[in-house]
Amino acid sequence: MWIKICGNTNLNDAQLAAELGANALGFIFAESKRQVTAAEVARITPHLPQHIERVGVFDSHNADQIAAITRAADLTAIQLHGGVDQQLIHRLNEIFEDRVKLIQTIHWTIESKDSAATVASQLKEIHRAAIVGRVLIDSKVGQAGGGTGVSYDWKAAKAVLTENASGLSIIVAGGLGPDNVAEAIHGLTPWGVDVSSGVEREPREKDSAKLAAFIKNARQASQQNQRTS
Numbered sequence: 166m167w168i169k170i171c172g173n174t175n176l177n178d179a180q181l182a183a184e185l186g187a188n189a190l191g192f193i194f195a196e197s198k199r200q201v202t203a204a205e206v207a208r209i210t211p212h213l214p215q216h217i218e219r220v221g222v223f224d225s226h227n228a229d230q231i232a233a234i235t236r237a238a239d240l241t242a243i244q245l246h247g248g249v250d251q252q253l254i255h256r257l258n259e260i261f262e263d264r265v266k267l268i269q270t271i272h273w274t275i276e277s278k279d280s281a282a283t284v285a286s287q288l289k290e291i292h293r294a295a296i297v298g299r300v301l302i303d304s305k306v307g308q309a310g311g312g313t314g315v316s317y318d319w320k321a322a323k324a325v326l327t328e329n330a331s332g333l334s335i336i337v338a339g340g341l342g343p344d345n346v347a348e349a350i351h352g353l354t355p356w357g358v359d360v361s362s363g364v365e366r367e368p369r370e371k372d373s374a375k376l377a378a379f380i381k382n383a384r385q386a387s388q389q390n391q392r393t394s
């Protein structure tokens with residue numbers, strides 16, 4: 166189980182998440198109360214273990230801006246959070262080849278009745294174009310496309326994933342926390358999980374007890390899935 170702790174803004178939280186066994190740390194360059202600058206992240210990344218993925222989250226930057234931030238902050242992965250844009254993905258693949266991993270976010274809009282169909286059609290598009298291997302499904306609430314603390318309908322999502330996610334590494338995000346991450350892993354059998362607000366004391370500050378419980382519960386649930394598969 167790949168576990169990403171997102172919305173990191175300081176070295177202490179990032180190091181703690183790494184020590185507790187996270188696989189990836191997210192840094193948000195999109196508009197957010199957790200937004201960071203490349204200079205801030207560049208002061209954090211040299212102190213992290215080499216094996217941990219350092220993911221930049223972007224929603225409106227162009228390829229050159231993303232590339233400049235990725236280099237300056239020494240990121241190892243880019244999460245595209247602003248909709249599926251094949252041209253942008255091609256350009257980033259040209260720039261980085263295989264040196265930086267790409268994650269495409271698809272949004273499940275909470276207020277929309279069409280979310281299941283929209284997510285299914287975007288998964289099909291990504292699968293057909295074979296442009297990215299990792300897809301993160303996050304909640305959208307009103308204009309907020311991340312850090313919402315709101316979960317989508319996992320039962321409906323399971324049906325969509327069973328039909329459309331073959332060959333893709335699916336990451337579940339949106340409203341996860343220590344108390345429901347096991348349910349999400351049992352229900353959706355994702356490749357990875359991702360959390361931002363659910364392990365915070367307040368925006369920009371992680372809660373060490375919630376972080377530890379989230380990672381422990383996710384690992385346990387994943388092991389239970391493996392034993393029963």
Ligand SMILES: O=C(O)c1ccccc1NCC(=O)[C@H](O)[C@H](O)COP(=O)(O)O
Nearest residue numbers: 171197311312313314339340360361362
């Ligand atoms: O977390 C944010 O503040 C955020 C804001 C704008 C775009 C993306 C953002 N986060 C991206 C992520 O990958 C989060 O982990 C994801 O949105 C989950 O958030 P939460 O529901 O708070 O766990």
